[in-house]
Amino acid sequence: MKRAAIVTGMTAVGVALVLAYKVTPHSSGLAAEATPTADPGNSQSAPSPVPSGPAPPTPAPTGATGTFTGQDVPNRFGDVQVQVLVANGRITDVKALQLPSDRAQSAYISQVAGPLLRTEALQAQNAKIDIISGATYTSLSYAQSLDSALQQAHVG
Amino acid sequence: MALHRIRDVMGMPVAVHVVCEEAKEGWLDEVYDDFVALDEVFSPFRSDSAVSRINRGELLEADSGQLVRQAMHLCRLYEQATNGYFSAWLGGTFNPSGLVKGWAIDRATSILAQKGCRNFFVDAGGDVQVRGVRDDGRPWRVGIRHPVSRDRVARVIEARDLAVATSGTYEKGDHIFDPHTQTAVSHLLSFTVIGPDILQADVYATAGFAMGDGGLAFINRVPGYEAYAIDRELMASWTSGFGQYCAPAT
Numbered sequence: 034m035k036r037a038a039i040v041t042g043m044t045a046v047g048v049a050l051v052l053a054y055k056v057t058p059h060s061s062g063l064a065a066e067a068t069p070t071a072d073p074g075n076s077q078s079a080p081s082p083v084p085s086g087p088a089p090p091t092p093a094p095t096g097a098t099g100t101f102t103g104q105d106v107p108n109r110f111g112d113v114q115v116q117v118l119v120a121n122g123r124i125t126d127v128k129a130l131q132l133p134s135d136r137a138q139s140a141y142i143s144q145v146a147g148p149l150l151r152t153e154a155l156q157a158q159n160a161k162i163d164i165i166s167g168a169t170y171t172s173l174s175y176a177q178s179l180d181s182a183l184q185q186a187h188v189g
Numbered sequence: 190m191a192l193h194r195i196r197d198v199m200g201m202p203v204a205v206h207v208v209c210e211e212a213k214e215g216w217l218d219e220v221y222d223d224f225v226a227l228d229e230v231f232s233p234f235r236s237d238s239a240v241s242r243i244n245r246g247e248l249l250e251a252d253s254g255q256l257v258r259q260a261m262h263l264c265r266l267y268e269q270a271t272n273g274y275f276s277a278w279l280g281g282t283f284n285p286s287g288l289v290k291g292w293a294i295d296r297a298t299s300i301l302a303q304k305g306c307r308n309f310f311v312d313a314g315g316d317v318q319v320r321g322v323r324d325d326g327r328p329w330r331v332g333i334r335h336p337v338s339r340d341r342v343a344r345v346i347e348a349r350d351l352a353v354a355t356s357g358t359y360e361k362g363d364h365i366f367d368p369h370t371q372t373a374v375s376h377l378l379s380f381t382v383i384g385p386d387i388l389q390a391d392v393y394a395t396a397g398f399a400m401g402d403g404g405l406a407f408i409n410r411v412p413g414y415e416a417y418a419i420d421r422e423l424m425a426s427w428t429s430g431f432g433q434y435c436a437p438a439t
Contacts, residue, residue, distance in 0.1 A: 160330070160342060160345045160436070161330065162331065162332035162345055163206075163310070163323065163331065164204075164317050164330075165315065165332045165333075165334050165342065166315045166333055166334065166353045166354065167315055167333055167334025167335075167336075167355045167379055
């Protein structure tokens with residue numbers, strides 16, 4: 034893994050996703066309980082509070098442009114493959130080309146990926162719940178495939 | 190007594206959990222029958238559904254029956270209310286799936302409420318309406334799935350009467366499109382909306398996700414509704430009133 038290469042020049046979104054898996058137990062922004070309440074009006078991630086009209090175009094710094102497909106990372110429950118679209122060195126989209134089935138994902142993550150995901154938020158919110166709301170995606174294989182796609186894109 | 194059932198309908202697992210003295214299995218049958226009935230009318234994957242026939246030009250809106258006309262009316266209303274970020278008319282076809290899911294949960298809620306049941310939840314593919322309390326008398330606990338781990342949660346919402354709907358990417362590929370550009374959007378990993386009504390929460394979750402960075406500001410202006418967003422850098426942001434619904438971190 035050319036992790037250093039990814040870290041250095043990486044201005045784009047998505048890289049934190051990769052790093053969160055492999056390196057940092059404490060750097061995840063999803064240590065949500067420690068994050069102060071974001072007022073969307075002042076949030077750094079919400080520069081455009083006006084919901085009318087299409088999303089503003091992404092500024093275009095120099096860098097790689099194209100579609101990069103990550104390696105197919107098999108795990109015991111199926112294959113995971115990720116594709117990134119990069120424009121001028123920024124990731125504009127990430128797509129999962131292949132994912133195992135839902136049930137397989139569940140088993141996979143609980144048995145394999147779970148213990149590897151160590152962030153404060155994950156530990157803090159290992160709570161008992163009645164119902165879960167949310168989207169899912171396959172964890173570790175996803176990160177690996179994304180990582181290989183980013184290396185091909187030389188985003189970094 | 191408590192009854193619990195889970196069944197695949199509309200291409201997703203639908204769970205119904207009922208807590209009341211006089212709960213009957215027949216109530217659950219009625220709920221699932223309604224899901225199936227809606228699916229038969231609205232599924233774009235059934236060639237004989239009204240929606241498929243409309244899209245093939247074989248059925249006019251005027252002849253399509255009360256349910257379809259009602260759905261179209263709701264879709265138009267919400268398209269307007271969300272500045273077009275929710276749309277059932279993408280790519281030249283009518284696909285109200287984004288509305289029908291929440292609508293089905295809402296109808297299930299009405300069915301159970303009309304039976305006199307006060308404590309229950311209906312969960313369709315991760316969108317949920319809770320009513321009343323659990324069998325231990327405490328509020329329901331609804332977790333917002335952590336984006337990198339299926340069996341852990343980013344937040345826990347404690348609620349007695351509340352709808353929780355989450356839109357995100359990677360559940361079934363990029364399935365939410367920005368109607369303005371007709372392309373898949375994924376500024377965010379997930380966008381959760383909570384509020385009194387599941388139909389509205391579900392539609393707003395879809396629209397808020399499509400809005401990306403503007404989604405939270407949009408929901409912040411909708412009275413009674415709050416939102417929680419997780420972006421690709423694994424940063425979480427939320428609307429001003431969201432925190433009051435959350436259980437303290439364990």
